[in-house]
Amino acid sequence: MTSLSTTYLGLKLRNPLVVSSSSLTDSPDKLQRLQEAGAGAVVLKSVFEEQIELEAQKLDQSLNAAEELSAEATRMFADIPFDVGPGEYLNLVEKSKRAVSIPVIASMNCLHGGKWGAFAKKIASAGADALELNLYSLQTNPEKTGAQVENEYLDAVSEVRAAVRIPLAIKLSPFFSSIPNMVAQLAARGANAAVLFNRFFQPNLDIFAMKSVARLHLSQPDDALLPLRWIGLLHGRVPNIELAATSGILDGQTALKMILAGARVSMVCSAIFRNKEQHLTHMLAEMEAWMRAKEYQSIDEVRGILSQKSNPEAQAFERSQYIKSLVGFD
Numbered sequence: 358m359t360s361l362s363t364t365y366l367g368l369k370l371r372n373p374l375v376v377s378s379s380s381l382t383d384s385p386d387k388l389q390r391l392q393e394a395g396a397g398a399v400v401l402k403s404v405f406e407e408q409i410e411l412e413a414q415k416l417d418q419s420l421n422a423a424e425e426l427s428a429e430a431t432r433m434f435a436d437i438p439f440d441v442g443p444g445e446y447l448n449l450v451e452k453s454k455r456a457v458s459i460p461v462i463a464s465m466n467c468l469h470g471g472k473w474g475a476f477a478k479k480i481a482s483a484g485a486d487a488l489e490l491n492l493y494s495l496q497t498n499p500e501k502t503g504a505q506v507e508n509e510y511l512d513a514v515s516e517v518r519a520a521v522r523i524p525l526a527i528k529l530s531p532f533f534s535s536i537p538n539m540v541a542q543l544a545a546r547g548a549n550a551a552v553l554f555n556r557f558f559q560p561n562l563d564i565f566a567m568k569s570v571a572r573l574h575l576s577q578p579d580d581a582l583l584p585l586r587w588i589g590l591l592h593g594r595v596p597n598i599e600l601a602a603t604s605g606i607l608d609g610q611t612a613l614k615m616i617l618a619g620a621r622v623s624m625v626c627s628a629i630f631r632n633k634e635q636h637l638t639h640m641l642a643e644m645e646a647w648m649r650a651k652e653y654q655s656i657d658e659v660r661g662i663l664s665q666k667s668n669p670e671a672q673a674f675e676r677s678q679y680i681k682s683l684v685g686f687d
Contacts, residue, residue: 592619
């Protein structure tokens, strides 16, 4: 009999499919439907730094105090119709824990450090099984160095780690000079997992209305290749940290690829937006069918078997594959 059960962040999961943070996970009713469809765990919709600032003081005052934000930015944030504030978010954590038996992971989306420890404590007290810190920061200052950006991220991790004991995952973008070093530094600061990768918002321009257009695009199959590559390269090379895959995981086969590369879990979002909660059931059936065909007994048995851990010359291997792909292309 095949088993998809595994662990992530020290939590027992019935399978490695985790529904990632989005509007899919913003109510206990939705979580119950995801659980019934087979989700192994859920990451709640994020609470944003700006929401916490809004509760502490009027948002325009807090933003005016920030050197990087202009009066125009203040008005932009003030117009955002946040549907849940920090107080309501803590209620969401509590109600979600009562509504489902699968692990519930809270999510915080932050830009600056220095304000996360206190709220992280409240999230832990509300009963969250773990916390995912989504470090989203678009850098536009040409005077700020890459090292300064990394230190801001790491300081935020240290602040949260010092405040709570629950497991901590860090959701990263792929835009670092050395992803392996960044992941290693996260582990040194106490992070338990790295989620690869955050998809940056990509605005477009309407040349007739002469304005910027904000629209979120669902992930496509090719989006899975970037996390697949880095998880395969990182598996087993950075001690004391787990790897979670996100972006482009639209079917059971892709979810399996991430596990074979070395991921603890595969995170799903766009596939559910397109096909509803029941798609999780189909993905799990795909995974179980593959394992039976290959005569594997457990999902943990196959984790990392297609990673580069066993290759002592990972950089040379990667370079050779790069050259082969270009030389052989007509």
